[in-house]
Amino acid sequence: FVLSLLPRGAVVQRKADHHVYLTFDDGPHPENTPRLLDALRANGAKVTFFVQGQNVIRFPAIVRRIVEEGHEIAGHSWSHRRLPQWAFREAWNEFNRTKTAIRETTSVETNWYRPPFGWVTLPMLAYAATGRMKLVLWSVDSDDDRTRSVAAILVKGRQVRGGDIVLCHDDNEAILEALPALVYEWRTRGLEPCALGDDSV
Numbered sequence: 001f002v003l004s005l006l007p008r009g010a011v012v013q014r015k016a017d018h019h020v021y022l023t024f025d026d027g028p029h030p031e032n033t034p035r036l037l038d039a040l041r042a043n044g045a046k047v048t049f050f051v052q053g054q055n056v057i058r059f060p061a062i063v064r065r066i067v068e069e070g071h072e073i074a075g076h077s078w079s080h081r082r083l084p085q086w087a088f089r090e091a092w093n094e095f096n097r098t099k100t101a102i103r104e105t106t107s108v109e110t111n112w113y114r115p116p117f118g119w120v121t122l123p124m125l126a127y128a129a130t131g132r133m134k135l136v137l138w139s140v141d142s143d144d145d146r147t148r149s150v151a152a153i154l155v156k157g158r159q160v161r162g163g164d165i166v167l168c169h170d171d172n173e174a175i176l177e178a179l180p181a182l183v184y185e186w187r188t189r190g191l192e193p194c195a196l197g198d199d200s201v
Contacts, residue, residue: 010128011120012196014139018162019194020186022047023138024170025076025114028055028062033170036179037062037069043183045193049170050076050114050136053098060105067106072195074112074136075099082119091123095133112136112196136196138167144175153178154185162191 015021027033027049040047049066051073056063066073075098083090095113103109113133115124120135127133142156153174160166168175183193 010131011125011135011137012165013137014165015163015196018190018192019198020160020162020191021165021196022168022182022193023050023114023136023165023196024048024168024175025050026055026080027051027170028059028066029171030059030062032172032176033059033062034065035176036170037065037071039176039179040071041069043180045179045183046070046072046195046198047193048072048074048112048136048196050074050112051098051102052076052080053078053094053101056098056101056105063102063105067108070195072112072197073102073106073108074110074114074196075102076114077116080116082117083115083121083123085121086123087121088123088126091121092127095124095127136165138165140164141167142175142178144172144178145169148172148174150174150178154181157182157185160186160191165196 024047028051049071075095077094078097111134114136118137124135128135140160142153144153
C-alpha cells in the first residue's frame with residue numbers, strides 16, 4: 001500500500017512489456033563476474049548489475065568491463081548492511097558512496113538502487129519520493145543464492161512473464177550453468193533478456 005502512494009517510477013518491481021529484465025546483485029565477483037560476462041556475450045544478452053560500492057573499489061577493471069560491454073550498472077549499497085528503519089544518514093551514505101564510486105570508475109551516473117535483501121527503509125522511501133534515488137526491487141527471485149541448484153533456477157525461470165525483473169547473484173556457479181538454458185527458453189517464448197534501461201529491443 002505504501003509503495004502505491006509514491007510517485008510513479010520511484011519504486012520499480014516489474015515492467016509492462018515483452019522483455020525479461022535479468023539482474024545480478026552483490027558483485028562484481030573477481031572470478032564469477034568475468035565468466036558471467038563471457039556467457040552473456042556468447043548468448044547476446046544484456047542485463048543489469050547491482051554492485052556493492054566496496055567491490056567497485058576492489059575490482060574496477062571488471063566494473064568498467066560491465067559498462068563497456070553494454071550492460072547496465074546500478075547501486076546495491078556500499079557494505080550490504082541491513083539498516084534500521086529510521087537510519088537517514090546511513091541510508092544516504094550507503095547509496096551515495098556507491099553512486100560516487102560507480103561514477104568515478106565508469107563515468108556512469110545512476111540513481112537506481114537496490115537495497116540489500118530488498119529491505120526498504122523509511123528514509124529510502126523518502127529519498128525515492130523526492131527523486132534522489134529510484135528503488136528497484138524484483139518480481140521473480142531465482143533463488144540461486146539459496147538453492148545453488150541449476151534445476152531449481154530453471155523451474156523459477158519457467159515462471160517468468162514479460163516485464164518481470166528477475167533477481168540473481170553473480171557469486172555462484174549455478175546461475176552460470178543455468179544462464180544459456182534460461183535465455184534459450186525465454187526467447188522461444190518471445191521474451192528478450194534486456195538491461196533495465198533498454199526498452200528499444
